[in-house]
Amino acid sequence: MDKILTLAGEALFPITRDRHGNPLPVPPSTGFSVPGTIQGEGKLAGMPSLFIRLSGCNLRCIWRLEDGSFSRCDTPFASFDTREVVRIEVGELMELLQANLDETKHVVITGGEPMLQKDALIELTRRIKGELGLHISIETNGTIFSRELAGFIDLYSISPKLRNSDPDAEKLSALGLQMSGPFKYHPEKRKNLEVIQSFIDFARNNGKDFQLKFVIGRPEDEHEIKEEFLGKLHSWKPGDILLMPLGSASEELRKSARLTMEMAVRNGWRYSPRIHIDLFGNRQGV
Numbered sequence: 001m002d003k004i005l006t007l008a009g010e011a012l013f014p015i016t017r018d019r020h021g022n023p024l025p026v027p028p029s030t031g032f033s034v035p036g037t038i039q040g041e042g043k044l045a046g047m048p049s050l051f052i053r054l055s056g057c058n059l060r061c062i063w064r065l066e067d068g069s070f071s072r073c074d075t076p077f078a079s080f081d082t083r084e085v086v087r088i089e090v091g092e093l094m095e096l097l098q099a100n101l102d103e104t105k106h107v108v109i110t111g112g113e114p115m116l117q118k119d120a121l122i123e124l125t126r127r128i129k130g131e132l133g134l135h136i137s138i139e140t141n142g143t144i145f146s147r148e149l150a151g152f153i154d155l156y157s158i159s160p161k162l163r164n165s166d167p168d169a170e171k172l173s174a175l176g177l178q179m180s181g182p183f184k185y186h187p188e189k190r191k192n193l194e195v196i197q198s199f200i201d202f203a204r205n206n207g208k209d210f211q212l213k214f215v216i217g218r219p220e221d222e223h224e225i226k227e228e229f230l231g232k233l234h235s236w237k238p239g240d241i242l243l244m245p246l247g248s249a250s251e252e253l254r255k256s257a258r259l260t261m262e263m264a265v266r267n268g269w270r271y272s273p274r275i276h277i278d279l280f281g282n283r284q285g286v
């Protein structure tokens with residue numbers, strides 16, 4: 001029997017057809033007449049893509065912006081609150097993907113933290129490569145590695161979380177949340193240099209690509225990136241390091257954009273936009 005994936009929100013998005021190729025009754029959240037959107041972030045920003053969003057995350061990010069306001073994970077329905085999920089067999093997801101591909105050659109696997117479902121993902125990515133020959137990216141927080149899965153993926157988009165993402169008592173109480181399991185473990189789990197180095201080494205040795213994409217919300221982030229991550233990792237190039245402004249809405253992004261861009265220029269790193277948020281706002285399925 002096919003393995004089963006647990007997906008969040010719109011699962012595969014944006015799509016316009018069911019797995020038999022029949023039109024869906026509602027248009028996709030993009031409002032487009034065609035399936036697909038563009039990759040909004042990272043080295044492949046602008047690339048026509050379909051997204052698969054997996055449910056569940058081992059971290060619980062809540063950031064503090066420079067003005068003192070808070071910004072939590074931009075996909076809470078795939079991390080903080082996973083009550084609504086879609087369970088789908090790999091074979092069925094393959095049919096849905098195939099029915100919505102048209103000219104799109106890129107698939108992005110995101111979450112949540114997709115590596116939590118690595119067994120089902122190995123089956124899915126093996127079939128996507130073998131049967132459809134698509135380019136596959138994975139958006140991961142860099143806390144879990146699998147050699148077998150890495151072998152089927154072309155771009156590892158690793159987004160290690162900085163201290164500013166820790167859900168401390170003040171942030172939790174401001175958001176009316178309790179200090180329970182995942183919140184408590186976030187600070188000790190979020191940084192795993194061994195896992196990040198494994199992704200980098202595997203990419204270098206197997207003709208794959210990777211990027212380290214850091215979310216920037218305050219000036220101190222620069223020192224932490226250099227001392228606690230890049231200084232302890234090897235085999236990366238400045239062009240593999242991307243800085244992305246903090247925020248899940250355009251107004252938030254604007255607040256941190258200049259700080260982020262200046263930091264990128266100063267270090268020879270790259271700036272990553274979040275095009276889908278600028279174009280569509282903070283919405284699911286775009």
Ligand SMILES: Nc1nc2[nH]cc(C(=O)O)c2c(=O)[nH]1
Pocket residue numbers: 037038039040041051075110111139276286
């Ligand atoms: N268009 C678009 N680009 C994205 N890049 C990363 C995304 C994510 O949610 O991981 C994302 C997303 O949700 N939509």
Ligand code: SF4
Pocket residue numbers: 057058059060061073074075078079080111112113141161
């Ligand atoms: S690691 Fe990503 S998906 Fe998980 S809580 Fe943080 S921002 Fe959300």
Ligand SMILES: [Mg+2]
Pocket residue numbers: 074075110111139
């Ligand atoms: Mg994301």
